[in-house]
Amino acid sequence: MADDDQPDHENPSETDKHIKLDRAASALSNHRTQLYFDVAETCWPLIYCSEYNISFWGMEKVHPFDAGKWGRVYEFLKEAGMIRDDTTVRPREASADDLMIVHPKRYLDSLKWSITVAGITEVPPVALLPNFLVQRKVLRPFRYQTGGSILAGKLALERGWAVNIGGGFHHCSANHGGGFCAYADITLAIKFAFEYCGISKAMIIDLDAHQGNGHERDFMTDDRVYILDIYNRGIYPHDGYAKRGITRKVELQHFTEDSQYLELVRRHVEGALNEFTPDLVVYNAGTDILDGDPLGMLSISAQGIIERDQIVFQKVRTRSIPIMMVTSGGYQRSTARIIADSLLNLRAVDLISSEAAENAPLVDPGPLSSKALLKSRSDGEGWFSKLRRNCATSTRSSTQEDFDDPTELNEGAETGMPRAVSEDLGRRNRKDTEID
Structure with a gap:
């Protein structure tokens, strides 16, 4: 067999398979997670946070994947008036446990080697970065998206x-990552x-252009x-x-x-639902089927993608089966707009709705107390807040847990400080405006 036809490790016996299932069940029964939490009725079951987006000094552009598409989908939905910050669900980062x-x-430990992550993301320069930067700039966004997919299952039920505006890492299996997929969120x-x-x-x-070999x-x-x-x-x-794991295969x-x-x-969606009645459908809605996609190599129009999503939601929801959607692949900049337009269409044809979220009053945060104001400034995203945090943490040890938020990072290296700080503060002072 060719390398891609091999199992992740040795071909297990039936006894080994049952042992692995028993171990997984035992691990789950002893596990307590923060990823599941109650969500207000005034929130759409749409999951997103800014931590989804990947940016590390332009290196992400080496790969054709649009590593900021999730944020642009979200902004398009906000511009259309469908959602607001206070009616969107913010996920939590998946922990090591x-x-x-x-x-x-063994697999998670392998991600502590930058060269491993470079292979998974197909961005060779990542191999040259210190792993603590790779953890923060590459893997942390993946962990947030994975947390979003896990929460989406609960919300759908x-x-x-x-809908998780991110996720869909269908090339990652328990033991092996690849194809820009580091964690098996599905x-x-x-x-x-x-x-x-x-x-x-x-x-x-799974309607991404690529075979979903990870979950298979x-x-x-x-x-x-x-x-x-x-x-x-x-x-x-x-x-x-992996094709052996496909129940209904259409090539x-x-x-x-x-x-x-x-x-x-x-x-085939109709046929699958006639053969099997699930308690939950996970819809991997990749947009790399779009005409002109350099990796998908199919010729589906933008309207075709919107119609595809409507077909899936209609056939699943008319059977009263819960459905969660993840956005998966899509390697053209236009795909963010198409994803947003598809969600707006699903809303227009009443396949997704949330009366409580639609009618949620605007939240007025009111005046901040002195204590809250100081906290908001210390957590701010302005240059001055970043400079304060950078100075405050400069004497700390660089040693940290793999999945901690590494505030010890040199924020100045990320943002161009201190020169940019000086220039920006000068401009702001001249305009007599507030810094943060």
């Missing part, structure tokens, strides 16, 4: 639907829902999970071994167009 529900310590979301929400069956509808490897022997995967057979990852040719594609989506 959360991740170890799926990932062995409570509200009928949920696998984690389902396993958390099994344990904490009491579901017994789940379905993955993870659930290959788990008959509680049904996987429908419609993908371009001629592109990465060519994972023949596309290069440059498949709207009419053929949408007919296949209608037929």
Whole structure:
């Protein structure tokens, strides 16, 4: 077999598989997570925070993936008046204990080597960075998005639907990352829902242009999970071994167009739901099927993507099955607008709604107390706040836990201080404006 046709490690016996399942169940039963929490009814079940976005001195541009698309989707939805900051759910960062529900310590330890992360993200210069920077600038955004996917499962079961504006790392399995996917958020979301929400069956509808080999490897022997995967057979990852985990496989040719594609989506989503009745659907809604995508190599129009999402939501929601959506791949700048337009369309056709969020009054924070004002200034994002934090932490030890927020980082190196601080403060003082 070719390398991509090999299992992550040795091919396990049936006994080994059951032992692994028992160990996973035991780990979950002893685990307490902060990723599940109660969400106000006045919030849309839309999950996002600014920590999703990846930016490290332009190196992220080496990869064709738009590492800031999640923030632009969010801004488009705000501009359209659908959501506000106070009606959006902010997730928490997945901890090491959360991740170890799926990932062995051996895999997580491998991420402490920058060269490993460089291979996963396909950005070679990352290998040259100190790992504490890689943890903060690359892996921390992935951990926030993973936390968002896990929370989306809970919210979907409570509200009928949920959308994580990030996530969809479908190339990452328990033991192996790749394809810009460092954590197996889909696998984690389902396993958390099994344990904490009491579901017994789940379905993955993976409509990203690429085969979802990560979750396919993870659930290959788990008959509680049904996987429908419609993908371009001629592109990465060519994972023949993982294909054994697909319940309903639909392979596309290069440059498949709207009419053929949408007919296949209608037929096979319907067929999958007729064969299997899940308690939760995880919809991996990659937009790399867009015409012109350099990696997806399909020819689906923007309107075709919007119609695809409507088909999936309509067929799932008319059966009263909870659905969570993650946004996955999409390698053109226009995909952020398409994702936002698709969500706006789902709202317009009443496939997603939240009456309480729609009617939520504007929150007036009111005047800040002196103590709160000082706290807001110390946590501010202005140059002066950053300079204060940088000076305050400059004498601390650089030793820190792998998953801590490393405030010891030289913020000046990130933002161009202190010269930029000096110039900016000078301009602001001349204008007699407030610094923070």
